Amino acid sequence: MNTIAEHIADFLKKYPPFDNLTFQELTEISLSIRVINLEKHKVLFQINDALHDSFYVVASGVINLSVIADAEETLLNKCYEGDIFGLRPFFAKNNYMMTAKAREETIIYAIPIATFRPFVANNSDVLDFLLHSFASNTSNPSDKENTRGSLISDNVYYSEQQSEIQYFQSLTYNVTPIISTASSIIQEVAQLMTNALSTSAVVCENTFPVGIVTNTDMCAKIATGRIPISSTVDKIMSSPVVTVVENVSLAEAQLLMLKYNVTHLCVTQDGTDKSAVKGVISEHDLIVAQASNPGVLIKEIKRSQNPKDLKSIRERLTELIQKSIHKNIPLSHVNNLASEINLAIIKRSVELSILDLGSPPARFAWLCIGSQGRKEQLLTTDQDSILIFEDVTADKYRDVKDYFLKLGKRTTSILEKIGYEPCPYGHMGSNMLWCKSLTDWTNQYNSWMNTPGENSNELSSIFFDFEIVIGEKKIEEAIENVVYNNLRNNTLFFDFLGNDALKRNSPLTFFKKFNVEEKGPNKDKFDIKTKALMPLIDGARLFSLSHSMRGINNTYLRFKQLAMADPKNSEVYLNCAKAFLILSKYRTMEGLKNDSSGQYINLLELSKADKEIIKSALAPMDELEDLIKNKFQLTQFS
Template sequence: MKNSIAERIADFLKNFPPFISLPFHDLVTIASEVKVVHAEKNQVLFKVGDATHPNFYIVKEGAIGLSVTSDAEEALIDKCDEGDILGLRPFFAKDNYLMTAKAREESLLYAIPIEIFKPYVEKNTEVLSFLLESFASNTRNPYDKVNKGKLISENVIYDDQSSEIQYFQPISYIKNPITTKRKNPVQSVAQLMTQYKIGSIIIEENDIPIGIITDKDLRSKIATGQFPITTPVEEIMSAPVVTVPENISVAETQLMMLKHNIGHLCVTLDGTNKSKIMGIISEHDVIVAQANNPGVLLKQTKRANRSKELKGIREKLTDLIQNSLDKNIPIQHICNLVGEINSAITKRAIELAIEKMEKQPPARFAWMNIGSQGRKEQLLMTDQDNALVFEDVEEENYDDVKKYFLELADKVTKTLNKIGYEFCPAEMMANNPMWCKSITDWNKQFNAWINTPGEKGILMCSIFFDYDFIYGDAALVESITENISKQVDNNQLFFAYLGTDALKNPPPLGFFRQFLVENDGEHKDSFDLKSRALMPLIDAARLLTLSQNCIGITNTYQRFKKMAELEPQNAHVFEECAEAFSVLLKFRTEEGLQHSSGGRYLNLNYLSKSDKVKLKNTFSPIQDIQDAIKSRFQLTYFT
């Protein structure tokens, strides 16, 4: 007699690794021993420190969150959807669970006995390899676009060996370095170091290195008064010079610096201090060689003197984003890092533009990034949105002052365009006279948007209420923030308009739970991630925090987190919105990086079944938050 329940379970299992590697009759045998587990929302399947279960699990319906405890707080690591496997630890480790698994919604799981499944693992190398790799690598679900064919494990510690390869690559260094003679005064060396913005100079004789002076020598021997500035360099130089050959690896460079407790190495033709000088290696070169880490990119940004250099940094930043995604670094951490570097690039562009102006700024001013840049959510090379505010000046000087800042802004926006940030099609940039104003004019502008809201005013709110101070006098931006705070306080009419706007895009599922896609045009049959999914959450977060007078928080994820803190009774809704936003932003970023686009439109045909499930799971929080907005701001009839 056939076991219809076992066959239904086997029909499900056969669609997912590693079960796809097993014959169907084996799956039926396994399925006959499977237990169906029903988990209510927030029910814990297992937690950190629990003894391991005799089963591992595959999600049939719903979603299971995996989290760890960090600094006394529960940190969500990932979410398991349909077809995802969890609880592998008993296969490979005798110790207790290192993660907590908790149902994030009502869920059904299949509990597969490990002892029943083990014989199939032992005789099927594909299944064994799959499980081993999955447990060791802490990667994501089997149908993940980036890490296809790997599972989520409960082992949160992994070893990224790609960086080890870098250590044995030849290091890049400065060729044809600046040198000087032994009899030259220290003052001339200091002037050379200042002129070329370098931290060391080699002293040579017939192209042979005989010593080196670093900025540390200047601080410890000259600035302290130990030697006068007219002293010949040979009296304070370090000698002999530690030399290395060309093609030295990153690892060897680090060992040499550690061994001799120095920060510079001289590269010579044969690696000895008796042959021709070829270059110099600094500690900075070692850092750069190891990775495009954020600290290095920030330092490079501050040193950049041309838009071409800043463009190179922005391109490296794209690599950093891709590498971070590949390593499953949470998208919010990536946003924070990228936001800081984007801000530093803009700041440097402003500094370079001021240097090109004929005179210094005639009044105090501040530069603001607005929109997605203001929210620090711009991970892709999309267009620039910015604004400029300057202090109030005498009426007779106003036109001249504004003319100066418009010219400055024009230089900055053109530099940003060369770097890769396209001009805003709607001209929402600081070189537009509408968005370059005095503090009084800006406050009047915000007051008009808030107190006489109309369709155009609300559209502007979606851009200009998300701002981030970048450069200049922060007090000017704080003044705008204080004014907004006063104007929005208990302003029901403004919130009604803003709430109506936040509801303009309902959850993007049709009557039969089908994705709502574009019906015509260039992107026909594609899913608009920005308008249909991201913007409803962005608009909702803005509305809710403004209504709570939390003006200083602009990042969507942080806005929802703040709402969860302010309203613990509704925390689960806000937490789910924050998570949904992160998932959607990651989808958009991956799409944009893969196709060198803004990532706005998804071709659903290229998504796996599991990715479609993940995407649909983000729509439920959109519905929940929009229902809450209707109720909170009494918009049922207003809309």
């Protein structure tokens, strides 16, 4: 038995966070580990299953983690040798939120949580690794190169679900806590706490925290007469103190309070008790922070009466995006959050216009297209929208169209005041070309898809990324049906879209240098939107349309879904999904820094390492291009 435990300990020692433990500790843990053999396609746990008493490490083989959304199974991640998954029972009480299934014959180690927990409590590096992963859905958080041995979170927030802002929401807390020494008299400290309306005092030795006294200690130990009020504070303080770093998130703070069963956390310079105290987080601070989650922001949006109110909410969203990127939160989380709030702002803008104009004379749907339609709008880029109203009799058509054009103009003007620039190509509901009846729109899509390149309104592929903001869902579904009915055996349309996806200039030169702008105001800058992100967006759209995938417009999720639908090429799609997030992050950082759309990256301001990260994210594009040419029998000159 011991030789098996040693063999397991040897294996674990190679991967984080186990590499922070001694061989002796690992052998002790290994004695209680169960070895599980899973046959191909065997399910270990699935969505809504009750939590197990263990978490898991892949010893050999591959585990697929997936969720079901809109009755479709979507692959979220693959776990290989050394990867940890199934951490949910460690931190949460509710059931599993995903399914874990063996992709091939797989051996996994089940590590009992009861056995492992003491080792976590005694080792802050192990705890940080687990917390960071659970809270932020990253792979191995300490490892940017993503070598094996990563953590796959069980906290998956799907675009259909309420975005979980608390996983990257910073906390406001008391930055001037009461400080006392171990020899301070309890009565004096109690007086200080009362005067400052504080629920705690930190006990320090040479500025380092050694204990904490809270209202609870005062009630349980002094008010009951167990310890006289004239005693010194060290007789009632809780020690050691649970310490955290300065930019701890709401979720991390909640998890730590739950884990250690405490009501206060001490904020220190480096997050340990060997550095100076910077503040104290109380349970009350967590309750206050909960009040500014997306639900609350969306309630504020619904109550807004003018563009000025909406503009201030949009600015708060920008701050939130900035903080989350600074905290290395996965972009897919941030996207979910931003898209919910962006769509709520646009919806309220349409409602404010209706309040001015009076009730619409017919049912309608306002659809966002382009980046808003794909739920990828982190920065305030330009507006893209279309307006569809139901069919009316010929004698009413003119008046009805006039009303909706006015609605379009008023709404785009409100959105401009909030900070969304008008679309330079006029793709907006205020343009009479893009504000028309359902039959006119049906004819438009039929024409685009059956005779692409031949009609006067040139086909723009962004019209195939749409999301309803307000109005009649059935109208959006009718347009969706027109699109999907026209896809069958439509080689002409796919030839057109495929060539459109291939016509962009390569992001790198023959000598692997960035293909920068040669003239104009952005001379020597790299156009990350056109040269890097658009080929991925176009490729994801092209393949998801060819697979008739409904209801998934987001580029990252399209690639994830394609990896499930076409396992033979799953690696290409998963690489593209990852590349899309990396490139989007650099674009967003550029945009936040310069208050711009982030389209043009100033390469002089990037470190050598950043340039290399971007270059390696461009690598999957060649594979995607080859896939397009092979699948649709294209050459770039067809």
